[in-house]
Amino acid sequence: MWLNTTWFVLYVVIIAGYVILDGFDLGVGMLSPFLSRDDTDKRILLNSIGPVWDGNEVWLVLGGGALFAAFPLVYASLFSGFYTAMMLVLFVLILRTVAIEFRSKRQSARWRALWDWVFFGSSFGITLLLGVALGNVIQGVALDQDGNMSVNLVDLLNPYSIAVGVAAVAMLCLHGAIFLTQKVEGELLERVTKLIPKLMAVFFTLMTLLIAWTLFLDEEITTNYRDRLWIGIFPLLGLLAVLASWRFISQKQYLSGFVSSACMIALLLATVAAGMYPVLIPSSTNPAYDLTVTNAASASETLTVMLVIAVIGMPFVLMYTAGVYFFFRGKVRLDEESY
Amino acid sequence: MTTEMLHRIQFGLTVSFHFIFPPMSLGVGLILIIFGVKSVRTKDPKWRQLSMFWVKIYGLIFSMGIATGIVQEFEFGTNWAAYSRFVGNIFGSLLAAEGIFAFMLEGGFLGLMLFGGTKLGNKMWLFATTMVVAGATFSATWIVMANSWMQTPQGYEIKDVGNGDQAFMTSFREVVFTPSFGPRILHLIAASWMVGTSLVLSVAAYYLIKKRHVELAKTMIRVALPIFTVLAVLQVVLFGANQAIEVTNEQPEKLAAMEGLYKSTTCAPMYIIGWTDPDNETTTGLSIPCMLSILSYQSPQAKVTGLEAFPKDEWANASVVFQVYHLMIDLGMLFIAIGGLACLLWVWKRKLWDQRWMLWVLVSSIVLTELATLSGWWTAEFGRQPWIVWQILKTDGAQSPNVSFSQVAFSIGMFVVLYAIVFTMFLSLLNRMIKEGPKPPDEEGFSDSLPDSFGEIFRHRSRVSSGGD
Incomplete structure (x- = not known):
């Protein structure tokens, strides 16, 4: 059991790693049309994420692989059940990759405008869709006895899930803007710093409404918070992190502001995870069909091997991720190799 | 036409399209390492010039590999859920190991390799490149391990623990080193x-x-x-x-x-x-x-x-x-x-x-x-x-x-259209890069003052950023 719980925690860590890292580059993508005045601005924004975005996206691939290995039944049920939505996510991911890669390879203004639009649209689409998926998972999905479900796109887009999606968009826009404070300067920085308070107000309002709505829904997550009060520490710390981030940004301590924002994302995901545990996917048909850390997991042999692999591999991953971010720290300067 | 057939067509199409790119990046990676070694040894600027030309092509190929590779990571779940449930214990762990050991290594150092030309000396650039190529090679290794287990499975037992028959791992070593793995x-x-x-x-x-x-x-x-x-x-x-x-x-x-x-x-x-x-x-x-x-x-x-x-x-x-x-x-x-x-x-x-x-x-x-x-x-x-x-x-x-049949038919249609567009643009950009050709060494923004050891990178960075202005 402790192995299954460890993998649950590790899985949340991987998701948090993905949302924190790819989150800011999705945010930059969504903000790009609103922050840039000319092509140079656009290139600066694109190059702020240039050397790191594909490394960030790898966390999603890791998330897929780790889910497959640790909780294969969730991997199978979730992605086949959300088939059409998942296919859309994949299409949009491909479009985003090629948009970043292709955009600056030609001078033509129309070519660049097209890919700018795709970059914005795909960043927005991925964030919204992943948020909607999370919203559906929180509410529970129609899993049958064999762990199968088939949810079409229209059913996925229910009001609560859309609200989660919109909150995710606001969160990553904010996170992206906070990231940009370290990367841009001059007028662009002014625009970013002016935008942050507005984004923060929107995010804060949406988040408060969303929490109220979740409590009102009275799903398993609400019951769990009532039963184990101590997990309330996660949302409380999350709130503290938002406030800290606010304070650091207004004092122009941008790096600390970004770290606080990253902590906030991790804490919000922990809030959801702690409320769900031990359930991974609740079944709206019958609680007995819930996919949990025990009934959906791989056997202990596999989980042990995987844990050894993670313990050996993760320190290296964290080490060179940190190294690369350190190397590319500081404001963006366009040169021969830039996008 | 059965739905199973459609699933096979989709997987076959997407995986074949994906596999256009990894061998190119593995092979060009080898060439880049050779150029890098020559550059360090001889100091002849032509090696640096060739490296910087090929690394741009490498970047384009690699991004296509990533974009199409992500699809593969999830397609087992979307299209082959019964398979995923059956083999998750074994096959899933090989994919996850690929993620941690290989893909992360590639993704981490790729930025340094692609954007390090104007920021890194010859030795450090060679180091970053070697890491990316090592990552790509490990990646291929884990994927071939996973596929070889599908060809010549061993190190497993089949049990039903309440979710239908599933293959459980009895020996990780046997799963990884199946008889077909080495030759393949x-x-x-x-x-x-x-x-x-x-x-x-x-x-x-x-x-x-x-x-x-x-x-x-x-x-x-x-x-x-x-x-x-x-x-x-x-x-x-x-x-x-x-x-x-x-x-x-x-x-x-x-x-x-x-x-x-x-x-x-x-x-x-x-x-x-x-x-x-x-x-x-x-x-x-x-x-x-x-x-x-x-x-x-x-x-x-x-x-x-x-x-x-x-x-x-x-x-x-x-x-x-x-x-x-x-x-x-x-x-x-x-x-x-x-x-x-x-x-x-x-x-x-x-x-x-x-x-x-x-x-x-x-x-x-x-x-x-x-x-x-x-x-x-x-x-x-x-x-x-x-x-x-x-x-x-x-x-x-x-x-x-x-x-359902129509869901897969729809996604196949989308993939065909999307991949056709993306491939056409890939070819036109590749063609453009080749036609532009290698840039003269003095336009590459390279100078001898770039940091060329870990010490220099982490202690004297100020010199670099002022050099880049």
């Missing part, structure tokens, strides 16, 4: 290096034809041609032959389908070109007598088992497997001829530099090596049918039961 990874790495070197040959030959960047083009050919030729020979006589022996031992019915051999025969022939008809159990064409017996058992009189020894409902589609296999074999032979001839022309008074017909052959070589590599995979995968996991789980029944 050698065959695949050699094939990938041939794809990469042929891309370099192709670009260089184009420059020689157009009389542009002539000296650089000659340098590229001097590096790539010997590697290509040696690998072409090794691929046939060593790696390919080795794999044929492995298939003979582990998957005899696949071997029989590959050669269209229906009756168990001594002195079995190997076809060069031909046609097999599984319904009438006949194969006609041009063949080398006894060659299959020699290839499989190193003896002309050895008896090779024919398809008749196996139940007919467990035969692969022999007419398809036969064709894709022979396409690969024939191309493999052709590569020896191309490489050998080009080497001869080169050694013989440097005739290669102005033999336009030979240069055009080299230009086309990238298409041929890609085709050979894909046919190799098609042989392995069509040859495994009707099994998704060899003799444990049938492909029919491994698909997602909850995904």
